[in-house]
Amino acid sequence: MQLKDQVALITGGSRGIGRGIAEAFAREGARVAIVYKGSREAAEQTVGKIVAAGGAALALQCDVTSPEAAQETVARVRQEWGRLDILVNNAGVIQDGLFIRMEPEAWNTVLQTNLGGVFNFCRAVAYDPFVRQRSGRIINISSVAAEHVNQGQTNYAASKGAINSFTRALAVELASRGITVNAIAPGFIETDMSAAVLNKAGEGLIKKVIPMRRLGKPEDIAAVAVFLASPASAYITGQVITVDGGLSLGAVAE
């Protein structure tokens, strides 16, 4: 077990990639706090599954756009388990639309959730406990869409590009205290969030642009998150690791 006795907090942990990470962390011996916004049932199901497998998990409702709620959520986890070692900022939303028709509301929601949520939770853990205990792992979930953009995603691409820069900048500030800050940039992963995009694009296109000829699974991302949370990655910080089956290499199959 690579994360034995550690405590992890995962935002957007009830479904998709977040759930995959929560389950993988629990299998490695971590106690996991699953932070969800609206999908209580899914969060409780995930907790139930982890507990049934002999792990420890907790579901906490929190809107990541609220700095106060983020502080309270972190406090609750520390109260429950007395420590916090790993933060995974995974909560994210899409509100796609061509820019000339994009309402400020769609821009603000995406930026406030995807980027604001990262700020709020990093701020809630950075000094106390991470700086004070001289250890901690922060893993931000970005996207290949930050660098390899799609139409209709000015807001989403901007939020994920900002997460990559933020990851590097924060890594520099916290490195001397033994805290690592990294990001994972997933490609097309089979989740509720990507379902609409996939339906539109169709299987054929997917196979054409992904050299590995398959969609990613939440487990593909979770395995890298486990690595970034484990002692094996102690000397890695400020990196954005792309996990996309080769999608971003840009080769198109004939």
Place this chain on the structure above:
Amino acid sequence: MPTQTEIYEKVSATLVEALNVDEEDIKPDSTLQGDLGAESIDFLDIVFRLEREFGIKIPRGELFPESIFQGDPDFVQNGRVTEKGLAELRAKMPFADLDQFAADPQVSHISDLFTVEMIARYIQGKLAESGKN
């Protein structure tokens, strides 16, 4: 109000925790940066810990001014602090021991002003001030 020795001991214990150094390494004239290896994030941590430890509020930039002169030519010339600059330093950091620095006022030596003793003197002043209120 705690005695001078009590304050010094508490400051010293705070630095042991914030800088991860051994207590034996901490002398009254140890400089935070040069001798104890403090970095910018450590200065912030020290401020937070001192606030908690002594129950005081340390306004931003009061104990560790982030940039004392902002490159003002009245205060700094050819890498040296001018007479006017020294007066400014004395006004902003009355708790620092400036006599030795004034003998050879190179800007690069300003970090040497930040010693363990200086923090203890600052805290003492702060506590005396709050005692009056």
